[in-house]
Every structure is written in structure tokens, then in C-alpha cells.
Amino acid sequence: MNSFSIKYIIQFLVLVLIQVLVLDHVLLLGYINPYIYILFILMLPFDINRIYILFIGFLLGISIDFFNDTGGVHAASTLLIAYLRPFILRLSFGLSYDYKSINLKKADFKKQFLYVVIMVFIHHLLMFSLEYFSVNYVLDILKNTIYSTIFSSILIIIILRLFKT
Numbered sequence: 001m002n003s004f005s006i007k008y009i010i011q012f013l014v015l016v017l018i019q020v021l022v023l024d025h026v027l028l029l030g031y032i033n034p035y036i037y038i039l040f041i042l043m044l045p046f047d048i049n050r051i052y053i054l055f056i057g058f059l060l061g062i063s064i065d066f067f068n069d070t071g072g073v074h075a076a077s078t079l080l081i082a083y084l085r086p087f088i089l090r091l092s093f094g095l096s097y098d099y100k101s102i103n104l105k106k107a108d109f110k111k112q113f114l115y116v117v118i119m120v121f122i123h124h125l126l127m128f129s130l131e132y133f134s135v136n137y138v139l140d141i142l143k144n145t146i147y148s149t150i151f152s153s154i155l156i157i158i159i160l161r162l163f164k165t
Contacts, residue, residue, distance in 0.1 A: 008040075008044070011040055011043070012040055012056075012060065015037045015039060015040050016037055016060070016063050016064065016067075018037075019035065019064060020064065020067040023036060024068060028151065031140075031143065031147065031148075032147045032151050034148070034152045034155050035120075035123070035124070035127075035148065035152050036152060036155050036156055036159065038060075038078060038120065038152075039159060041053070041056070041078060041082055041085065041119070042116060043104055044056065046089060046104075050086065053082045054082050054083060056082065057079045057081065057083075058075055058078065058082070060078050061075030061077060061078030061079060062074070072130075073127055073130045073131055074127065076126060076127075077123045077124075077130070080122060081119050081122055081123045084119075085119070088118050091118070092112075092114045092118065093107070093115070104160065112157070112160065113153075116153050116157055116160075117149065117153045120149050120152050120153045120156065124144070124145045124148050125141070128141045128144045129141055
């Protein structure tokens with residue numbers, strides 16, 4: 001195991017622990033819950049094999065599901081953003097993505113912001129849709145999705161800006 005692998009294992013564990021032990025107990029205004037554990041999927045190297053990303057996305061989501069007893073809601077949501085990641089990278093970064101010359105932490109703020117917001121929005125929309133699992137709650141789903149996306153995206157951008165190295 002090289003230092004690269006150890007670095008990502010530690011990031012995985014730290015983000016899961018922060019999410020489970022701290023952020024899952026934060027509920028702003030009664031319905032805004034920040035989910036920063038998806039930062040792990042966002043920050044994975046851009047040239048990594050797609051199968052690995054899907055596996056890691058599922059493993060990340062099922063880890064959160066295990067601690068929260070949510071029955072696969074997070075696994076499905078992280079699996080979806082892991083699958084859509086290359087398309088959203090291409091949408092956000094254009095040709096830079098095709099040449100794998102992107103560094104998310106050092107990327108242009110607009111491109112970084114677009115990438116983070118789209119990924120977080122998709123994750124939250126599916127997660128809250130599966131959580132409520134009824135069209136009767138479509139307004140609650142949208143409200144929770146929008147507000148949690150805003151709050152989670154702000155936290156993720158702040159983390160990316162603080163740890164730019």
C-alpha cells in the first residue's frame with residue numbers, strides 16, 4: 001500500500017466520522033442538514049478508473065447508511081453521483097477534463113463552484129426523494145434539497161479553499 005492509498009483511506013475515514021459523529025446531529029432551522037462526506041467523491045483523482053469510483057461511492061454511502069440506519073439511501077445517492085461524475089466534470093471543466101489536467105482544489109472558483117453545486121444537488125435530490133419516497137412530499141423534498149444543497153455546498157467550498165494544498 002503506497003502513501004497515495006493511505007492518504008485516501010484516512011480522508012475516507014475522517015469524512016465518515018465527521019459526518020456521523022458531528023454533522024448528523026446538526027439540524028439548522030429544523031430541516032437543513034449538511035452532508036460533506038460526498039467531498040470524498042468530489043476530490044478523488046480525475047484519472048481514476050470508473051469502476052473504482054463506483055465501488056468507492058457505494059462503499060462511502062453504505063458506510064453512512066450503516067451508522068444512520070437509512071437502508072441504502074446514501075449508498076444509492078453516492079453511487080449516482082459517482083456514476084455521473086465524469087459527465088459533470090466535463091460539463092463544469094470542459095476540455096480541461098478531457099486532458100485530465102484539473103486540480104479541484106486549485107481550479108477556477110466558478111468551475112469549482114459549478115461542479116460542487118451540481119454534484120451536491122443531485123446527491124441531495126435523490127437522497128431526499130428516497131427518504132420521503134412519496135410524491136405527496138414533493139415540496140418538502142425540494143425545500144430540503146435546496147436548503148441542504150446551499151449549506152453543504154458552502155461548507156464544501158470552504159473546506160476546499162482552506163485545504164488548497
